[in-house]
Structure formats: C-alpha cells, structure tokens
Amino acid sequence: MLTYIARRLLTLIPMVIVISFLIYLGLELTPGDAVSHMVPPDARSMMDEERLQALRESLGLGKPFIVRYWIWITGVMQGEFGYSLAGGVPISKIFLDRLPATLELSFAALLISTVLGSILGTISALTRGSLTDQSLTVVGMLGVSIPEFFFGLVAILVFALNLNWFPVGGRILPGYDSFWDRLPHLVMPAMVLSIMMTAGVMRYARSSMLDALSRDFIRTARSKGMPEWRVNILHGFRVALTPVIVLIGFRLPVLIGGSVIIEQVFQWPGIGKEFVSAVRSQDYPLVMMVALFSVLAVLIASLIVDLLTAIIDPRVRLGE
Amino acid sequence: MANEVALTVNGLKTYIYTNNRCNRALDGVSFEIRQGKTLCIVGESGCGKSVTADSIMQLLPTLSRIEDGEITYHGPDGPVRIDQLPRDGAKMRAIRGKEIAMIFQDPMTALNPVYSIGFQIKEMLKYHTGLGRSDRHSKAIDLLRSMGIPLPEKRxxxxxxxxxxxxxxxxxxxxxxxxxxxxxxxxxxTTALDVTIQAQIFELMDTLKRDHGTAIMLITHDMGVVAELADDVAVMYMGNIVEAGPVGKVLRNPVHPYTRALLESIPVLGRGKDQEIKAIPGQTPDPYNRPKGCQFADRCAYRIGACDQMPDETQVAPDHRVTCWRYEEFAADAAE
Known part of the structure; x- marks a missing residue:
C-alpha cells in the first residue's frame, strides 16, 4: 500500500511537468505580454521602444520561451515560487492569503454534493417510477444543464436582496471572523457551486443503485430474512457506492473550474478570483502557480479516490 | 417424523404481469414437502420451477402476484399460511432464512462481493438467533468447517x-x-458448477438431510440428479405439475407422455455414440399465448381429440398422480 502511494506520487512529477509546459505554451501564444498590461496605454504612448524593451529585460521577458520555462520550473522545484508581476507580491503570500478561502468553499461544495447527491439518488432509485423519482429526475436535469453563474445571480437576487437571508457576497466582515460568523457567507456560494455536482452525483447514484438492487445478492439478502432497510442500504447502497466515489473523483476538476466563476459572482476572496485577474494581466508566475496547484489538487484527489475505492471494495487490490 | 409434512402447496396460481399482458406462470400447482425427504421439481426452462420457489419464499418480482391457492408452512408453532403474510412483514422475514432457507443457481453472483463470507453468515445468526458476537463468530467457523471448507478460521x-x-x-x-x-x-x-463439484455439493445436501432431517426442495432439469437424490418427484410443464409421485414410480413407470419424453431424451452412458436420443419436438408455447387444453398437446406424440381440453388430475396410485387423458394406456404399458 505504502509503496503504491509512493509510486503514484512519483508519477505525478512527469505529469506536472508536461501539464505545466502546456499551460506555459498557451500563455506564450496569447497576444501581448505582461508589460502591455503593466503600462497604462497613455503612459505607453509616451515611452519609447527602448524603455519598454528595458522593462521587459528587467522582468526576464527578453529571454527565449524555453529558457524562461526552464528558469521557472527549476525555481519551483527548489521552492522558489516567484513574485507576481502585478505589484511584486510574493506568490507564496498570495497563496497563504487566498488558498484557505478556496479550500473552504470547494470542500463545503464537495461535502454538500456528495451527501445530498447520494441521498437523493438513493431515494430516487428506491422509489423508482414514482412522482418523487420523476420530479428528482427533472430537477437533476435542470441542475446539470443550467450554468452555475446563472444560479448564483438568481440566488443573490432572491435570497440576499429580496429575502435578506444571506449576505450578498464576501467571506468575512471586519471584526467577525469566528466560524459561526462566517457560515452565512459560505452558504450561498457553496450551495450554488455544488448544484451541478449534486445533480450529477444524484443521477449517477440512482443508476448505480438500481444496478446494485437488480443483482442476485440482493435476492439472497431478502431470502435470508433481512429487513428491507438492511437489504437496500447495507447490501445495495454499499455496492452502489464504489462507482459513485469514482465519479466524484473524476468530477473534481468541474468543482475547481466552477469555483473560479463562483468566486467572481460572490466576490469570494479565493485563488479563483485571483486567477482570473492574473490571466487578464498575463501575470505568468501567478497563473503558472495557480494552474500547477489545480493540477496537483486534481491528481492528488484521484489518488485519494483510488485509495478510498480500495478500502470500500475488497476486490480492488492496489499495487500488484 | 419421516412422513411429517413440512410444507403444503395447494392449487397455487402465480401470475406475472408485463406490458399489460399476463403470464399465468403457475396455474394450479399442488405438492407437499416432507420432513427429511427430497422433493425434486423437474422441467424445462420457463416451466415455473423457480416461480414456485419464489412464491414459497415470497421473493416474487414486484409485478407478480399469488392469485389463488394456499401455501401452508407446518412450523413448530402450528401451520402458517405463507401466502397470506405480507411480503416484507416481520412474520415473513422470521420464516425466510430461519425456517425456510434458499440457495441459488449461481454462487458467483449470489454472494455480496463487498462483505466477507463470515459477515454474510453472521448477519443471518444476528437476525434469527440470540447468539452474542463472539458466539456468532465461532458458530460461523463451525459452519464453514462442517461444509468442508479448509482452514475455516482464516477463510x-x-x-x-x-x-x-x-x-x-x-x-x-x-x-x-x-x-x-x-x-x-x-x-x-449446481448448474454453474463443474460436474465433479456438483457431486460434492449434492453429497453435502444429502448429508444435511440425513443429519438434520431437513426437508429439501430441489429444482433441477437434470433427470440424472433426480434419480440420484430425490425421494419424490414433481414434473412441471408450463405452470402445471403434469406428473408427481415417489421417485421409483415416476421414473420406472412414467404415465405422462412428457415424463416419458424427458426420460427418453437422456443419453445413457455405455450405449455408445450411435445411440438414439429422442429430442422432444417443437418448442414450449409462448406463455402469453397458450394453447387451449393440455399445454403439452402440440408436442405430444399421443395426442387425441380430447387433448383440446385440460384433463383433470388423476391418482394412478395413492401417491402417484398424473394429468393426462390417456394415462391408463401408459399405466397398462408400464405394467407389462
């Protein structure tokens, strides 16, 4: 088991290098560079080409693309994350400030969608064909097909502005930083972010559960005189759970991608919001670090999913 | 104890509904299972063997119903009408597993893959006995040992x-x-198992029958198994029992053409490759579009005009019954 984890972690390194290179290449191919965003247009018209070039040199932008990538990747390997081109703040400090907010939001959404999705999917499967099942199916289709930012705007309009139940946005009010003070801020973004995932998990849990319930061992369990709840939950749901967990693992990037948008909608001070402005200003070091972090998060999450399935399903043996 | 009846099925009709059509899967089935005896139910696929078992266990699929007839379990506390119990009620659950237990065709899929064998045995003990945790564990080990599983403590x-x-x-x-x-x-x-394993499983079941006096209802389509294991036989065709009786009488003096045809369709070891095996002509009728009268008539070599009507069940002997118009001729033939 431990060697398996170690091996999986080692395979992360080449993957991270390849993926980060592709992102770097993508940034290189976009028109303009950091300097064209740092210097305001009116100031730029007064600067001559030599001063602009000097500025580029000072930022290290003059070197060829491959060399810059090499400098960056070797730096990261040594724990040198660099500075944001906009403002010169150390990237490690940006991460330290912003990451907790993003993690809080994503984790809350993950928790909501996993629990709610599995429960609703199971109910849907157990009441197959009934009104409950059909309405859950319709709600699920709406959930996967309507974009999250739309839900976000509607939620702000209804629950924040009209009903005044939750704050419009933000994460912390100055002076109120206990968990209970922050909770109302978290509710709406987390719920909205989880909608799509909840709907997906629900649909998947339903079909997985129906599949499990049609298997022979369910009949065996009934023939043993087990009560219905035990047949459905202990024998049915437990077997249905493995594919659902795998699905959740695969859908994690959706959550990370969604959080970028949701953080904008709710003015949530997380990495996602930072990422959008960094891409806009072609702030290479920051974009690269955020991208790297997201990639790592997804890869590590998939490792955790593998480990979880091995624990849940005894037929899965790791490492051989 | 030898002739104590454990379960009586009387005029059982179970219908299965699909797409607004009705399959009269069991159309008046009667038999009894005796304590310490094996009743074999034989017949082709789709004749209602498994539906009979599922009716007794109340494990029928949702869209099927026991329409008529009685299933009476003669338990230690007096007779219980199983067909009148709610499917998932506490009483039915107390009978399932504890009083009437069932094993299935394919052991590959009948066991839950995510729980240990021990868990699946102990689960049963937990619900049906008052044994404590550690007693349940040692009992599970004992059970595995008595079933001939090596290293039961580990297994x-x-x-x-x-x-x-x-x-x-x-x-x-x-x-x-x-x-x-x-x-x-x-x-x-044993359908899903090797022939050598098959023999071991049957031997095990025979031992259990002798040691515990368990009544066994064995569903099979293998006449060889019937000859080997059965005390009583019931031959089923399209939802009816066409012939039933003690194994010696039914196999030696079959009085229903279907039983005869089944017996003639078995190859006999030692007669060589060229022996004539008589396959039963035709196919089983569509269950949704059944022929009138005797269900076997279309495939029967002895068909007469009267076969357009379903014959009544007749006792050839006190313990041997048949549903055929011409049974007397077969009985006379067998007596020769």
Missing part, C-alpha cells in the same frame, strides 16, 4: 472473490443452514 474473514465456485456454493449452503431451517429450497444449485 471466515475472506471475501467471496477469493473462494472457488464450489467453495462459494458451500459457503452459500453454510449461510442457508446456519439457523437449522426445516426446509431448504435449492434452485438449480
């Missing part, structure tokens, strides 16, 4: 995928026998 914690096919069926029998049921229903328990 009890293993998962089904680590068991071979034959061992899984033994484990399945261990689960079924864990509460000492009075009746064991085996639905083609």
């Amino acid at each position: 009890v914690n293993e998962y089904p995928h680590l068991y071979s096919g034959g061992m899984r069926q033994r484990a399945m029998i261990a689960i079924a026998m864990s509460c000492n049921p009075r009746i064991l229903i085996a639905d083609e328990p």
Whole structure:
C-alpha cells in the first residue's frame, strides 16, 4: 500500500511537468505580454521602444520561451515560487492569503454534493417510477444543464436582496471572523457551486443503485430474512457506492473550474478570483502557480479516490 | 417424523404481469414437502420451477402476484399460511432464512462481493438467533468447517472473490443452514458448477438431510440428479405439475407422455455414440399465448381429440398422480 502511494506520487512529477509546459505554451501564444498590461496605454504612448524593451529585460521577458520555462520550473522545484508581476507580491503570500478561502468553499461544495447527491439518488432509485423519482429526475436535469453563474445571480437576487437571508457576497466582515460568523457567507456560494455536482452525483447514484438492487445478492439478502432497510442500504447502497466515489473523483476538476466563476459572482476572496485577474494581466508566475496547484489538487484527489475505492471494495487490490 | 409434512402447496396460481399482458406462470400447482425427504421439481426452462420457489419464499418480482391457492408452512408453532403474510412483514422475514432457507443457481453472483463470507453468515445468526458476537463468530467457523471448507478460521474473514465456485456454493449452503431451517429450497444449485463439484455439493445436501432431517426442495432439469437424490418427484410443464409421485414410480413407470419424453431424451452412458436420443419436438408455447387444453398437446406424440381440453388430475396410485387423458394406456404399458 505504502509503496503504491509512493509510486503514484512519483508519477505525478512527469505529469506536472508536461501539464505545466502546456499551460506555459498557451500563455506564450496569447497576444501581448505582461508589460502591455503593466503600462497604462497613455503612459505607453509616451515611452519609447527602448524603455519598454528595458522593462521587459528587467522582468526576464527578453529571454527565449524555453529558457524562461526552464528558469521557472527549476525555481519551483527548489521552492522558489516567484513574485507576481502585478505589484511584486510574493506568490507564496498570495497563496497563504487566498488558498484557505478556496479550500473552504470547494470542500463545503464537495461535502454538500456528495451527501445530498447520494441521498437523493438513493431515494430516487428506491422509489423508482414514482412522482418523487420523476420530479428528482427533472430537477437533476435542470441542475446539470443550467450554468452555475446563472444560479448564483438568481440566488443573490432572491435570497440576499429580496429575502435578506444571506449576505450578498464576501467571506468575512471586519471584526467577525469566528466560524459561526462566517457560515452565512459560505452558504450561498457553496450551495450554488455544488448544484451541478449534486445533480450529477444524484443521477449517477440512482443508476448505480438500481444496478446494485437488480443483482442476485440482493435476492439472497431478502431470502435470508433481512429487513428491507438492511437489504437496500447495507447490501445495495454499499455496492452502489464504489462507482459513485469514482465519479466524484473524476468530477473534481468541474468543482475547481466552477469555483473560479463562483468566486467572481460572490466576490469570494479565493485563488479563483485571483486567477482570473492574473490571466487578464498575463501575470505568468501567478497563473503558472495557480494552474500547477489545480493540477496537483486534481491528481492528488484521484489518488485519494483510488485509495478510498480500495478500502470500500475488497476486490480492488492496489499495487500488484 | 419421516412422513411429517413440512410444507403444503395447494392449487397455487402465480401470475406475472408485463406490458399489460399476463403470464399465468403457475396455474394450479399442488405438492407437499416432507420432513427429511427430497422433493425434486423437474422441467424445462420457463416451466415455473423457480416461480414456485419464489412464491414459497415470497421473493416474487414486484409485478407478480399469488392469485389463488394456499401455501401452508407446518412450523413448530402450528401451520402458517405463507401466502397470506405480507411480503416484507416481520412474520415473513422470521420464516425466510430461519425456517425456510434458499440457495441459488449461481454462487458467483449470489454472494455480496463487498462483505466477507463470515459477515454474510453472521448477519443471518444476528437476525434469527440470540447468539452474542463472539458466539456468532465461532458458530460461523463451525459452519464453514462442517461444509468442508479448509482452514475455516482464516477463510471466515475472506471475501467471496477469493473462494472457488464450489467453495462459494458451500459457503452459500453454510449461510442457508446456519439457523437449522426445516426446509431448504435449492434452485438449480449446481448448474454453474463443474460436474465433479456438483457431486460434492449434492453429497453435502444429502448429508444435511440425513443429519438434520431437513426437508429439501430441489429444482433441477437434470433427470440424472433426480434419480440420484430425490425421494419424490414433481414434473412441471408450463405452470402445471403434469406428473408427481415417489421417485421409483415416476421414473420406472412414467404415465405422462412428457415424463416419458424427458426420460427418453437422456443419453445413457455405455450405449455408445450411435445411440438414439429422442429430442422432444417443437418448442414450449409462448406463455402469453397458450394453447387451449393440455399445454403439452402440440408436442405430444399421443395426442387425441380430447387433448383440446385440460384433463383433470388423476391418482394412478395413492401417491402417484398424473394429468393426462390417456394415462391408463401408459399405466397398462408400464405394467407389462
């Protein structure tokens, strides 16, 4: 088991290098560079080409693309994350400030969608064909097909502005930083972010559960005189759970991608919001670090999913 | 005890509904299972063997119903009408597993893959006996040992995928026998297994019958198995029992053309490659579009005009009954 984890972690390194290179290449191919965003247009018209070039040199932008990538990747390997081109703040400090907010939001959404999705999917499967099942199916289709930012705007309009139940946005009010003070801020973004995932998990849990319930061992369990709840939950749901967990693992990037948008909608001070402005200003070091972090998060999450399935399903043996 | 009746089925009609059509899967089936005896139910696929078992266990699919007839379990506390109990009520659950246990065709899929064999035995003990935790564990080990599973102390914690096919069926029998049921229903328990393993499983079941006095209802389509194991036989065709009686009488003096045809369709060892095997001509009728009268008439070599009507059940002997218009001729033929 431990060697398996170690091996999986080692395979992360080449993957991270390849993926980060592709992102770097993508940034290189976009028109303009950091300097064209740092210097305001009116100031730029007064600067001559030599001063602009000097500025580029000072930022290290003059070197060829491959060399810059090499400098960056070797730096990261040594724990040198660099500075944001906009403002010169150390990237490690940006991460330290912003990451907790993003993690809080994503984790809350993950928790909501996993629990709610599995429960609703199971109910849907157990009441197959009934009104409950059909309405859950319709709600699920709406959930996967309507974009999250739309839900976000509607939620702000209804629950924040009209009903005044939750704050419009933000994460912390100055002076109120206990968990209970922050909770109302978290509710709406987390719920909205989880909608799509909840709907997906629900649909998947339903079909997985129906599949499990049609298997022979369910009949065996009934023939043993087990009560219905035990047949459905202990024998049915437990077997249905493995594919659902795998699905959740695969859908994690959706959550990370969604959080970028949701953080904008709710003015949530997380990495996602930072990422959008960094891409806009072609702030290479920051974009690269955020991208790297997201990639790592997804890869590590998939490792955790593998480990979880091995624990849940005894037929899965790791490492051989 | 030898002739004590454990279960009586009387005029059982179970219908299955699909797409607004009705399949009269069981159309008036009667038989009894005696304590310490094996009743074999034989017939082609789709004749209603498994539906009979599922009706007794109340494990029928949702869109099927016992329309008529009685299933009476003669338990230690007097007779219980199983057909009148709610499917998932506490009473039915108390009978399922504890009084009447069942083993299934394919042990590969009948065991839950994510729980250890021990868990699946102990689950049964937990619900049907008052045994404590550690007692349940040692009882599970004892059960596995008595089913001939090597190293039961270690095997009890293993998962089904680590068991071979034959061992899984033994484990399945261990689960079924864990509460000492009075009746064991085996639905083609060896169809998915090797022939050598098959013999071991049947031997095990025979031992259980002798040691515990368990009544066994064995569903099979293998006449060889019937000859080997059965005390009583019931031959089913399209939802009816066409002939039933003690194994000696039915196999030696079959008085229904279908039983005769079944027996003639078995190759006999030692007669060589050129022996004539008589296959039964035609196919079983569409269950949704049944012929009127005797269901076997279309395939029967002895058909007469009267076969357009369903014959009544007749006793050839006190313990041997048949549903055929011309049984007297067959009986006379057999007596020669």
